[in-house]
Amino acid sequence: MVTRVKQRMVMSRLLQALPILVLATFIVFCLMQLIPGDIAVTLAGENASQERIEQIREAYGLNQPFLAQYGQWLWHAVTGDLGTALLSGEPVAQTIARTFPNTLLVALYATILSVLIGVPLGILAATRSGSKLDGAIMGTASLGVALPNFWFGMILVLFFALTLRWFPATGFVSPFEDFSQALWYATLPALALCTNGIAEVARQLRSSLVEIQSSQHVRTLHAKGLSPARILWLHGLKNVSVNLLTVVGLLFNKILAATVVVEAVFAIPGIGSSIVKAVLEGDFPVVQGAVLAMVVTVILINLVTDLLCTLLDPRINAS
Amino acid sequence: MTHLTLSEAEPLPHWEEPALPVRLLRWLRRDPRAAISLGILVIILGAALLAPWIAPYSPTDQNGELILAGPSAAHWLGTDDLGRDVLSRLIHGGANSLYAALLAVSVALVIGLPLGLIAGFAGGWVDTVISRLIDTFLSFPAIILAVAVTGAMGIGLTNAMISVGLVFAPQIARLIRARTLVVRQELYVDAARCFGASPARLLIKHVLPNAVQPVIVQSTLLLAVALLAEASLSFLGLGVQLPEVSWGSMIARGYLYMSIVPEQMYAPGVLIMITAVAFNTLGESLRAALDPTTQGHG
Numbered sequence: 001m002v003t004r005v006k007q008r009m010v011m012s013r014l015l016q017a018l019p020i021l022v023l024a025t026f027i028v029f030c031l032m033q034l035i036p037g038d039i040a041v042t043l044a045g046e047n048a049s050q051e052r053i054e055q056i057r058e059a060y061g062l063n064q065p066f067l068a069q070y071g072q073w074l075w076h077a078v079t080g081d082l083g084t085a086l087l088s089g090e091p092v093a094q095t096i097a098r099t100f101p102n103t104l105l106v107a108l109y110a111t112i113l114s115v116l117i118g119v120p121l122g123i124l125a126a127t128r129s130g131s132k133l134d135g136a137i138m139g140t141a142s143l144g145v146a147l148p149n150f151w152f153g154m155i156l157v158l159f160f161a162l163t164l165r166w167f168p169a170t171g172f173v174s175p176f177e178d179f180s181q182a183l184w185y186a187t188l189p190a191l192a193l194c195t196n197g198i199a200e201v202a203r204q205l206r207s208s209l210v211e212i213q214s215s216q217h218v219r220t221l222h223a224k225g226l227s228p229a230r231i232l233w234l235h236g237l238k239n240v241s242v243n244l245l246t247v248v249g250l251l252f253n254k255i256l257a258a259t260v261v262v263e264a265v266f267a268i269p270g271i272g273s274s275i276v277k278a279v280l281e282g283d284f285p286v287v288q289g290a291v292l293a294m295v296v297t298v299i300l301i302n303l304v305t306d307l308l309c310t311l312l313d314p315r316i317n318a319s
Numbered sequence: 320m321t322h323l324t325l326s327e328a329e330p331l332p333h334w335e336e337p338a339l340p341v342r343l344l345r346w347l348r349r350d351p352r353a354a355i356s357l358g359i360l361v362i363i364l365g366a367a368l369l370a371p372w373i374a375p376y377s378p379t380d381q382n383g384e385l386i387l388a389g390p391s392a393a394h395w396l397g398t399d400d401l402g403r404d405v406l407s408r409l410i411h412g413g414a415n416s417l418y419a420a421l422l423a424v425s426v427a428l429v430i431g432l433p434l435g436l437i438a439g440f441a442g443g444w445v446d447t448v449i450s451r452l453i454d455t456f457l458s459f460p461a462i463i464l465a466v467a468v469t470g471a472m473g474i475g476l477t478n479a480m481i482s483v484g485l486v487f488a489p490q491i492a493r494l495i496r497a498r499t500l501v502v503r504q505e506l507y508v509d510a511a512r513c514f515g516a517s518p519a520r521l522l523i524k525h526v527l528p529n530a531v532q533p534v535i536v537q538s539t540l541l542l543a544v545a546l547l548a549e550a551s552l553s554f555l556g557l558g559v560q561l562p563e564v565s566w567g568s569m570i571a572r573g574y575l576y577m578s579i580v581p582e583q584m585y586a587p588g589v590l591i592m593i594t595a596v597a598f599n600t601l602g603e604s605l606r607a608a609l610d611p612t613t614q615g616h617g
Contacts, residue, residue: 023455034471146543146595148550151588154574162578257460261551265574275463276555279470291467299458 009310017303024299025077028292029070032284042282043086082289087281092289095274100293103263103270105175105182107256109190114197114255115248121198122205127232129210137202144199149258153192153265160188170267189266193258197251204247208240242313249305253298346608353604356597363594367414376404378411379562387580396586400576405583408564412587415565417594419480419549419558420542426484427541431491432534436522438492439499439530450496456489462551469557476559479552480545487541494537498530505529532609539602543595550591566591 032039040057041048048056057063061072076082082092125137161169167188175182212218213236221231260272267273271290278286337345347354366373375395382402389397396405438449456464461483468482502508508525516524552558553567566587573584 019451020455020458023451024458027455027459028467031467031471034468142596142599143592146547146592146599148547148570148588148591150551150554151570151584151591154570154577154584155588158577158581158584253460257462260462260466261555264555272463275466276557279466280474280556282470284470287467287470291463294463295459298460302458 006310010307013303013306013310017299021296021299024295025074025292026070028288028295029073031291032288033066035284039284042284077289077292082292083285085278085286086283092285095286096271096290096293099269099271099274099290101175102172102182102268103256103259103272106186106189106193106262106268106270107252107259109183109186110193110197110255110259111248111252113190113194114201114251117194118198118201119205119244122202123209123232123237125202125206126209126213126236127228129206129213134206138206141199141202144195147195149192149196150261150265152195153189153262156188156192157265170265172266172268172270185266185268189259189262189268192262192265193255196258197255200251201244201247205240205244208243209236212236212239242309245309245312246305249301253301256294256298350604350608352600353608356600356604359593359597360601363413363590363597364417366410367417370410370414374404374407374410376407378403378408378564380404380407387576387583389580390582397580397583399572399583405569405586408569409566409586409590412564412566412569413590415476415559415563416546416549416567416591419476419565420545422477423480423483423487423545423548424538424541426481427487427491428534428538430485430488432495432527434488435492435495436499436527436530439496440503440518440522440526446496449492453489453493453496456486457493459486461486462548465548465552466555466557469552474557474560476549476553476563476565479558480549483545483548483552487545490541491534491537494533495530498533499526502526502530533606536602536606536609539598539605543598543602546591546595546598550587 035042038053040053040060040062043060044053044056061069064072080093082096084091085095121137121141125134128134157169160166168185172185173181209232213231218231218235221235222228259270260275262268263270263272264276271294275287275290275294278284278290347357380403382398382404385394385398385402387398387400388394388402391397394404394406396409399405399408434449434453438446438453465479465482465486468485469479472478472482503526508521511521511525549558549565550567550570553565554571556571559565559568569587570584570591573580573587577584
């Protein structure tokens with residue numbers, strides 16, 4: 001039952017995302033122009049002859065106007081050609097295809113953990129708001145926000161891998177090879193990443209639930225004699241679920257970014273470690289391609305959350 | 320409760336706004352959490368500023384006979400893999416970490432404030448262009464953009480934190496833009512305009528002071544994020560470079576020898592967390608104190 005109002009809103013959301021997507025690709029392209037020095041010289045490698053440099057300038061279209069270069073790069077990117085890595089010679093698209101699933105698995109795992117742990121904590125704190133339990137949960141949450149993930153990851157390695165030997169300390173198995181093994185390896189990284197998420201989900205949920213519970217209509221429901229659990233479910237959680245969806249969407253993006261650092265702790269061959277490695281080695285086609293992949297993913301996730309919220313929000317149907 | 324009409328009421332006493340230090344003290348007395356956070360930050364900042372005088376050793380002095388030693392009377396927190404005093408490195412590292420956080424937030428303010436002010440004040444196509452740009456930058460995963468910009472500008476703590484500042488700038492810009500949109504409608508801005516104030520004067524004298532409050536709160540919160548960003552980037556090897564030290568690089572070092580001396584990894588992490596919590600708590604308290612709808616709270 002998608003009404004016309006909703007159809008129109010979905011269309012406008014899609015149209016709004018388009019310029020952001022184009023602008024983002026432009027920023028990623030410009031980013032690499034920040035590199036001091038001549039890209040052609042870098043590409044040609046050390047001790048290259050002047051002819052070789054000119055050849056490369058020609059081959060990469062570096063002698064063309066800036067916008068023409070951008071157009072060419074964008075067209076190649078859209079058709080899946082992101083260039084090749086300077087050092088290994090591997091096509092960048094292939095590097096991304098090899099590493100991104102690992103990162104996505106860890107980030108998704110951490111997001112699911114954040115919701116599974118954060119939602120009950122948020123409800124618990126909200127239903128007992130003002131109590132000692134509420135204080136304890138919210139106090140822990142403010143610690144969770146300030147916890148450096150990668151450092152927490154190291155502590156997890158120390159206890160659960162080196163001391164208790166429950167989980168492998170570092171390394172990774174591709175989810176396409178052996179999914180259960182991949183989950184096994186992804187557990188500690190996901191735990192390290194979910195602390196901020198748990199804190200954020202619990203805080204947001206608590207504050208929206210407390211706000212709803214103090215509203216007039218919930219007070220009326222109490223007066224009518226509905227059980228608190230029923231009120232919480234029917235009028236509290238249903239009302240905040242749309243809100244929560246936005247939080248989870250943003251959270252996934254945050255966790256995706258934080259994975260970059262955590263991958264280094266656990267030696268996960270993800271897209272984050274490829275970006276860091278490429279930055280340290282000055283391999284800019286890889287940086288450019290991988291950052292582009294990340295940004296496009298984030299923009300698409302924002303768009304999907306936005307669309308879902310539009311479709312699910314009952315208030316939009318009214319008019 | 321009886322209602323007084325205006326004529327019956329006592330004449331209002333002359334009200335004078337107390338001086339800033341007095342208001343600050345009153346606020347801290349009302350809000351113990353803010354007072355504790357501020358106290359912690361003053362201690363940490365003080366230790367960082369006085370590092371050369373209060374640190375028992377130089378952060379780079381190596382003692383070949385004391386490698387990875389545990390805590391002792393001479394070295395309260397032990398020594399690292401090169402025989403350097405961990406406590407001294409923590410104190411000096413704190414100076415670098417705090418410098419990094421302040422640098423990032425300053426860069427964000429220098430870029431974000433004018434952009435947001437101009438967008439909100441000018442309106443029209445200027446606003447549309449700047450707002451789209453802000454939206455786009457906000458859709459970038461922050462740490463990844465910072466890593467990439469650091470790569471493009473060159474590795475090192477200052478460049479890394481300028482990158483982090485660039486990444487924060489759109490947040491500041493969006494905040495100040497939203498406030499500017501409200502403030503520019505105010506009567507006193509109109510009045511100043513009628514008296515012939517130039518746009519620049521309007522912005523700096525009338526709009527900025529009245530729109531800046533949420534930015535103060537956000538900057539305090541961003542200091543915590545910047546501190547975590549410094550730790551992350553230095554851990555990845557993109558931030559502070561040898562022989563300099565920061566809390567992030569100490570964690571990276573400690574990680575290598577974690578199974579022998581785990582406590583060396585704990586100390587910098589705990590300090591980062593305490594400092595970040597203090598910035599966050601102070602920011603939240605400031606928000607409550609500056610927000611007119613929650614006056615008297617806390």
